[in-house]
Amino acid sequence: MAFFGFFSKKEKPPEHSSFATSIFHVLGFYPTNEDLYKDALVHRSVIRNRKELSNNERLEFLGDSVIDLVVAEWLMEQFKNEPEGVLTQLRAKIVNRKNLNDCSIKMGLDKLIKTDGKIKLRNTSIPGNCLEAVIGAVYLDVNLKKASEVIQKVILGHIDAEDLISNTTNFKSRLLEWSQQEKKQIEFVISEIFESEKKLFEAEVVIGGESISKAIGKNKKEASQKASKQAVESLSIS
Structure with missing residues (x-):
């Protein structure tokens, strides 16, 4: 037992x-x-x-x-x-x-x-x-x-995966956020251009009076995003 x-x-x-x-x-x-x-x-x-x-x-x-x-x-x-x-x-x-x-x-x-x-x-x-x-x-x-x-x-x-990709690929927002943190004056200069009789838009990113990047797009938003992406990469903004 x-x-x-x-x-x-x-x-x-x-x-x-x-x-x-x-x-x-x-x-x-x-x-x-x-x-x-x-x-x-x-x-x-x-x-x-x-x-x-x-x-x-x-x-x-x-x-x-x-x-x-x-x-x-x-x-x-x-x-x-x-x-x-x-x-x-x-x-x-x-x-x-x-x-x-x-x-x-x-x-x-x-x-x-x-x-x-x-x-x-x-x-x-x-x-x-x-x-x-x-x-x-x-x-x-x-x-x-x-x-x-x-x-x-x-x-x-x-x-949140959707928020993550949205915030990361919105280069203009990232650039504006960076400019606020660094207290930099930023300006987006938009102008119309014509290529082969087709109207396009050129966006230029100007920071502190200095031209940082330029890009062309089918509309103002696309041009601004492309120019912002170039600026983000040029300035090594994470």
Whole structure:
């Protein structure tokens, strides 16, 4: 009877450390190798004078590449007809530091980050960097599939694909937004031209009195967008 009772007992669930439980609440699973996640959440300011300890920079390097890969694959699926240049711009918009910072803070990762105590996280890129490092830790601790699931949930899950493509390909809006941020005076000069007796429109982008770009279109809107696209590329506006 004792032998039977031994097998009938419910198996005791594994005990997890408080740190592993914190990771579970943030990522939705318990880590196998806790040290990877601990390293991912240690900023270099903590170990400035303690060379024997690890920080998150190597994991950040790895996680950055994993995020780029997963986001690129997602964009390929979402926008099957967009050229490489547009996809590159879309990815840059998704993985920019502000967006990664916001994602990190929303998921509560900032509460687990260790710094020297003198740094205010919200005024730095540290939350986003740590998110990249944690993704690197997930990749090493589990696999690419699990890392992809986390990225889909915490980064891509809040993105509206239609809004993303609309805001990214509206070059005139991006140019106007940039001019406001940089406090630059911008002007769109539209003129009519004729080619083979066909009326077209030429748009010129003038910033601070300097001509930046010119383009021709079938209508004013098309010409303005083409000229704005040239200006955005010329000024390296992300």
